Amino acid sequence: MSTQRASVVIPTYNRSDLLRRTLDALMAQSAPAAEFEVIVSDDGSSDDTAEVVSSMRSRLRLAYHFQPDLGFRAALARNEGARLASGDVLVFLDTGTLPGPDFVAAHLAAHRTQPSQDTAVIGYVYGYRPPNLASGDPRGVPAGLAEAIRTSPPAQVVERFGDDPAFFDVRHGEFAKAGFDLSRRAVPAMLFWSQNCSVPADRFWASGGFDEGYTGWGMEDLDLGFRLQRESASFAVSRQAWALEAPHDRDDAGNSESLLRNWKRFLRKYGLEDPLLELTWLLLQENRFWPLEEYYQAVLGCTEQARGLSVTKEIEWYAALVPPGCRMAVFGCGGEPPASLPPAVLADYDQDLLDAITDGRHQIYRSIGIRTPLADHAVDVVIITSRLRGLWDRWGDRILAEACRVGAEVRAPWLGTVSSAR
Numbered sequence: 001m002s003t004q005r006a007s008v009v010i011p012t013y014n015r016s017d018l019l020r021r022t023l024d025a026l027m028a029q030s031a032p033a034a035e036f037e038v039i040v041s042d043d044g045s046s047d048d049t050a051e052v053v054s055s056m057r058s059r060l061r062l063a064y065h066f067q068p069d070l071g072f073r074a075a076l077a078r079n080e081g082a083r084l085a086s087g088d089v090l091v092f093l094d095t096g097t098l099p100g101p102d103f104v105a106a107h108l109a110a111h112r113t114q115p116s117q118d119t120a121v122i123g124y125v126y127g128y129r130p131p132n133l134a135s136g137d138p139r140g141v142p143a144g145l146a147e148a149i150r151t152s153p154p155a156q157v158v159e160r161f162g163d164d165p166a167f168f169d170v171r172h173g174e175f176a177k178a179g180f181d182l183s184r185r186a187v188p189a190m191l192f193w194s195q196n197c198s199v200p201a202d203r204f205w206a207s208g209g210f211d212e213g214y215t216g217w218g219m220e221d222l223d224l225g226f227r228l229q230r231e232s233a234s235f236a237v238s239r240q241a242w243a244l245e246a247p248h249d250r251d252d253a254g255n256s257e258s259l260l261r262n263w264k265r266f267l268r269k270y271g272l273e274d275p276l277l278e279l280t281w282l283l284l285q286e287n288r289f290w291p292l293e294e295y296y297q298a299v300l301g302c303t304e305q306a307r308g309l310s311v312t313k314e315i316e317w318y319a320a321l322v323p324p325g326c327r328m329a330v331f332g333c334g335g336e337p338p339a340s341l342p343p344a345v346l347a348d349y350d351q352d353l354l355d356a357i358t359d360g361r362h363q364i365y366r367s368i369g370i371r372t373p374l375a376d377h378a379v380d381v382v383i384i385t386s387r388l389r390g391l392w393d394r395w396g397d398r399i400l401a402e403a404c405r406v407g408a409e410v411r412a413p414w415l416g417t418v419s420s421a422r
Contacts, residue, residue: 097243
């Protein structure tokens with residue numbers, strides 16, 4: 001029998017009534033009391049939050065942390081709560097997210113049954129449909145839902161409304177595309193939201209925890225998920241570890257503004273030398289979120305299809321036409337640039353091929369060519385090779401625009417020469 005224990009960390013700020021309901025739901029867990037503790041991490045509340053916590057200490061293994069109100073600092077609050085934790089598994093739950101009776105037991109079971117000890121578990125959240133991530137979904141809230149959540153235990157609410165698509169987790173469609181098997185997704189990290197998730201404590205701290213530099217609403221959880229994914233952690237979704245979102249006021253405009261600011265910070269932090277981040281940049285320009293998985297899958301598919309395509313002679317032929325002394329960049333350089341190529345900027349989306357380039361004279365980036373780290377007018381000539389053919393229908397205009405941004409002239413052997421005026 002497993003001896004694992006969970007630490008449920010709940011950040012909060014001036015929502016004592018919602019916090020009370022969340023703690024009430026945690027008191028109704030099927031898991032034995034010895035298997036979990038609860039840590040409320042207060043981001044500077046001025047209401048009766050501390051009194052609510054104090055009133056429930058006799059019924060829960062409960063700890064409380066307070067930090068001064070210096071603005072929205074949920075990432076710091078979660079980390080401070082985690083620093084007080086003694087459990088093997090850190091479970092993160094938001095104030096006003098009401099867990100079902102098997103919530104703790106299901107999170108622990110999900111970790112026990114995973115083949116990897118480095119698995120991040122994503123819990124299902126009924127009723128969570130924030131406007132800035134709902135993709136314009138026209139479905140309204142089910143009639144009677146708000147009243148049911150106010151007056152009934154979470155299990156009764158889910159029994160009544162759980163089959164209504166309007167009550168599904170906003171990520172449900174993304175989960176379903178993979179058959180709820182996140183190993184089939186290229187970017188599972190985009191579904192890792194701190195409203196209901198769990199991570200082994202050792203893995204959480206090895207990855208650095210939440211980045212406390214994010215302030216305001218959004219992105220600190222996706223940032224952690226991105227790091228976990230880059231470190232080869234696995235992801236799993238548990239519908240048994242469910243919770244439901246209690247209705248409450250949101251600052252949708254302020255949250256959207258904060259999310260945009262934090263997306264930009266995310267890109268500054270990691271740069272653009274990765275197709276996944278490049279696509280994130282693109283979607284930020286388009287004010288979209290959900291196509292990231294589809295976009296990245298397209299890049300991975302093209303990577304496999306084009307791996308055996310050599311463009312050495314293609315580059316050699318066109319580079320020979322460039323006047324001596326011109327600065328060059330090659331989008332889609334492959335793994336064997338010609339030995340005759342002068343020092344150049346080389347970009348390709350296939351990391352394995354880039355790793356095979358041994359000529360140290362070149363500046364090398366992993367990039368599709370949609371948005372590179374290069375400055376405006378960084379080179380005189382950009383050569384776009386046929387290794388980008390498979391991506392051209394989808395992003396050809398973007399790649400061409402980027403080539404025109406960084407170079408005075410663009411040459412595409414398989415499209416014809418395209419000149420750009422600065």
